Amino acid sequence: MYETIAFYLFSALTIGLFLITVMSKNVLYAMTSLAAGMVLISGFFFILGADFLGVVQLIVYVGAIMALYSFAMMFFDATRDIKERNTNSALVFALGGLSALVLVLMFAAPIYSENIKALYPMHESIGNAQDVGIVLFTKYLVPFEVAAVMLLVAMIAGIILAGKKMDQSLTEDLSADDEILTTKDAK
Amino acid sequence: MIGLEHYLIVSAILFSIGLVGVLRRRNLLMLFFATEVMLNAVNIAFAAISHYYNDLTGQMFAFFIIAIAASEVAVGLGILIVLYKKYGSLDLDDLASMKG
């Protein structure tokens, strides 16, 4: 019963928040609602019994990724409304709607999958985190390690990319401003 | 009772919202947000399937997706900063240098 209520509540809220993310002109609003949506999604995970995943969602998404976004926004002018040329929106919404419709129809249809057998069944006796840990460090060890390397690479890449001319402030250093202005003029 | 379909439908709706965002927005940062929405929508589907089939594989995939999302954001934001330094804008319409 609680589960049902929680599901509908979370569903309504995430849809609403993500709509704000997508539609909002203000980056700050968009980001805030995105972060809130992420939290609610972790709620879904908890309902579904994927405790560990929910925690990771909270830490990584809400903690790390959102923090990254907010730091990134400091580089850009986040207070200004974004001016975009959001043309041909009819097509966009039609496509979005169509894809939603098709997907919903597909998922709403009865799924014939009685013969799907669990490769790595869950164990009720032990906790989800332990379960995940066992599978992750046995069957998915190599992908896990690869993912770790990938994250390291991504981190270095991010530092290198963003770190160029880090000594020059984009907002305060006049020479940097000039640089930007000249490139803009050049266009 | 909430079934698998419910979760999948929510996932589909969220995915479509993300898609609309991807298609509609011209600001690269907003595109990133929309991408996050899509990734999360898929994660819900994975977690739900994992739950209803009593199989951890789904969670594993969701887990890796989160890892990929994290690295994507790290690299992506780095690129955005470089772009912004170079062009002073994150609007896709200003970045059309690959015209064929």
Add this chain to the structure above:
Amino acid sequence: MENILSILVFFPAVAGLLGFVVDKKSARAYGITVAAIEFLLSLWLWFSFDSANAGMQFVEMIPLIPDFGVSYYLGVDGISLFIVIMATLMTLIGMMSMSIKENVKNMIVTLLFLEMTMVGVFVALDAIIFYLFWELSLVPMLYIVGAWGGPLRVYAAIKFFLYTFAGSLIMLVGLLFMAYVYHNLTGVWSFAITDWYAMVLPVNYQLWLFAAFFIGFAIKVPMFPFHTWLPYAHGQAPTIGSVILAAVLLKMGTYGFVRFSLPMFPDASVMAITPIAFISIIMIIYTAMVAYAQKDIKQVIAYSSVSHMGIIMLGLFAMNAEGISGSVFQMLAHGIVSGALFMLVGMIYDRMHTKEMSKFGGIAAVMPKYAVIFGIMTMASVGLPLTMGFVGEFLVLLGFYEISPIMTILAGTSIILGAVYMLSVLKKTFFGPITNEAVKKLKDLTPLETWSLVPLVLIVIWLGVYPKPVLEPIDNSVKAMLTFMHEKAITPEAKEIIKVPQTIMEVK
């Protein structure tokens, strides 16, 4: 020398790679040496070839991808042996008479790679290896036409490449489907042609597969109406390119028919007799007429090639040993004769820098040696008895007469129309008074040119008078193939039409 075939295939390629480090000045001598060694190797192959054995000889087999039955599988029989020898011979002769002055080293390297692919196509017994060499052969030819050709060379080269490439892609689908069918029937994968021979296919499969292979081969032959790349390619290619193209590359198409279409799809082949004969007759008559209308001497030879390929196609579908053996023999004859004719045209082009027949006239008086050799080759081209051209043409027409007398009469007009356009070339080029001042200053063949042509003249006459050494191995393999096609055929019509030679029956 157990790996003689591998040596034959890869020796030119290795030598070609080494050719990159050879000094520019000695590149030509290097190339001729390599080609000569290769030719001697192929002669050695013939020498140690067992004429009485109709099956594959010098077989080499190394599994490459065992899971999918792909293996490095080579072998020759009577049908392919002589085409290989002709390929090496024409490469050698072509190099000897080559008149290119620019980028000689690159040309030599390209030619050596081309030689590898040509030999490879004819000795491959695995469909994938066959396809590999088949496609690879396009690349050197693309370079030769595109880099050393005439003013329209890029258009001609691209047309040649894309046209034949499109055809062979369809053939690739056929090859893959064939392997798939083989897998379905036997449960194992195999791309070995000899394995495919053993497979009896339902007629509708045969028809589809025949069609797929047909497009690939027909464009290469080239059959009407897929022939239009040929005049451009010949028109623009340098002499050496035309020689190799006419002598060897076109034979890949007809060889494909003998190697794949006929033995693998006997019923479909029998059903295809009428349409193919129809196309062949169009090729023979139509291109002979078009050849007559040409102003450019090289185009005449190019179109005459198409006309002669029509004869070869007709013979292949005669479904008796006379026709098919004659057809294979005619492949050799056409290779040598048209190769020689292209060389001759190239020699006059080097002197006059034009190929327009109206600029010539009366050359016989100033270049008697040239005129004699050209005359002999013309006569071989029109199928005069005691030249190589006659043996093949006669056997082809004789063989096809059994299938359809009317069509044979139509195809036989080739001997009239061939004489019409070739003699008009002779008349316009060699006879009559000298009208062009430039002709008066022409010099007759240099010793090098003479000595690269004389062997061809000797071969043309030798094999016209005594074709047995070549015809016998061809005939043995063809007879074996026919016997086996006859056994394999499903439909009674096919069984009736595919004629097992009496001599084979007697042995049994």
Add this chain to the structure above:
Amino acid sequence: MMETLVYIALFAPFAGSLFAALFGMGKRQVFVGIVASALLFISFVASVMLAIYVVKTGTPIHVMMMEWINAGDIRIPFGFVVDQVSVTMMVVVTLVSTVVHIYSIGYMDHDKSFNRFFSYLSAFVFSMLVLVMSDNFLGLFIGWEGVGVCSWLLVGFWYHKPDQPREVNPSISPSWAANEAFIMNRIADLGMLIGIFIIYWNTGTLQYDEVFAQLPYLPQWILDAAAIALFIGAMGKSAQFPLHTWLTDAMEGPTPVSALIHAATMVTAGVFLVIRANPLFAMTPEVSFFIAALGTFVAFFAASMALVNRDLKRIIAFSTLSQLGYMFAAAGLGAYWIALFHLAAHAFFKALLFLGAGNVMHAMHDELDIFKMGGLKKVMKWTYLYMGIASLALAGIPPFAGFFSKDAIIETAFNEGTYVLWIILVVTAGMTAFYSFRQVFLTFWGDERYKQYGIHPHEMYKFVLVAMSPLAVLAIIAGFFQPWFHEFITTLLPDYEMSHHTHELILVLTAIVLAFAVGGIALAYKMYAKGLKRDPKVENSFIYRLLANQYYIPQLYEEMISKPYAMISEALWQKVDLKIVDATVDTIAKFFYYTGDGVRKMQTGNLSNYLNWMAVGGVALLVVAALSAVIG
């Protein structure tokens, strides 16, 4: 021993040809001609020895040199047979060739391509011997094509001469005439090849004796088809209507060539083929009758054109055509031995006639118009004598050779009850006498018209005249060998005897033919012996112009065949090959090119657009997946 002789007879001319070819590009060497002639004489001697052997023993000599084509079930060897028929041909061919070779040493005296000429001429003799000696149809075909090529080479010997309009030179140019001859022969050769195919597929062999042994077991229509196809081949080589135009044009070649190839030997190959394949033709009476009828027609047709022609060589060429018609008439009526006899006799006197004409030409500096000659008998006594003998023989005046052979043919026509043919042949005999003597009188009698053209004729070299004497002797006496020849040849060929009825009338019949012949000569004498009297009214009459222009047949061929062929060829190339076939290919290529070019505009460089397109594609795929799930 006899085998060696066969090879000597066959290969001596070949050796001569190769020897001459060695010096082919060099300057004139008299010894080349002498060696070639000597080798031919050796061949002649060997042929005579073989003939004596065959006469004595009556058994043919059969040699198998080597295998040629073995493929499938077909086995074709190089095999040669020397029997009564082939030995007759061998003797005739080598004899005439030897004379012509020696003659050519004199005739080609001033030609710079002297050596080349002998090479070709000997090669021709070799091919002709292969033709007559072969023991199978394909061997015959080798010789058949070989003589064709040699004829092509020799007709076009003076290849450097330019093309002229038909009004100036009816043969246009030597190279044109050579090509015409070769191509026309090729048309016939196709028929011959088809005949060979028919024979092979129905008998499984091409050896004469094996084929003939199987003929009785074949259905009639196959026999008919084979006979027709072979006869088409014969029509080309023997220049029968409608493939006759090349023969007169072939007179562009040097005169010895005309004598040897286009009178004595090659053109009789068609007759030889019919005689050789007599078992086949004997079993196909309808085809044989057609041959006889066509032969008779050509005899008359050609003679009619000879009546008004002004060209010395062309008149003789037409008479050759006409005499070939006689031979075919005899062969078609079943009198094979008579045909062969006429062939041999004709070879002697016609070669003599041509060589005589060559002397005149040599004397007149290549002038051939008989209207510009006259009175030559004073300066060219021997030539006049030779040509007179030959013309008498041609006209069928006893006791010359032509009388015996031709009269026998005419009698045969009567004997068979084909009175229409008989009448035509008799009339033609009169015409023959007329045009031969018209030519003799215009050339050798009357006023000396050549003087006004500033020509100083002179007699030919002595050795040439001596060399011609054997032919003259034979033209006189050959007829007396008829009974002996009859006995000899009918051991192989079917005998042909006149019926009792004909036998009774034989004097009357002979008298009629003679009356026509003498009448023809008398008419010629009356009209031309006193000199040339030209009557513009006659010369402008329709019939005269029709005959002088060879019934406009060459023009007809030009307009109806050559020109349309060239036009269609041009159209096929320009309109069909370039505009339709190639253009279709290019259109397909252009379709892809322009599609690519058009789609290139999608590449806006704007990521948003790309995303839109990607989404469209993704959604489309989704829809397809959904639909296929629903349908499947």
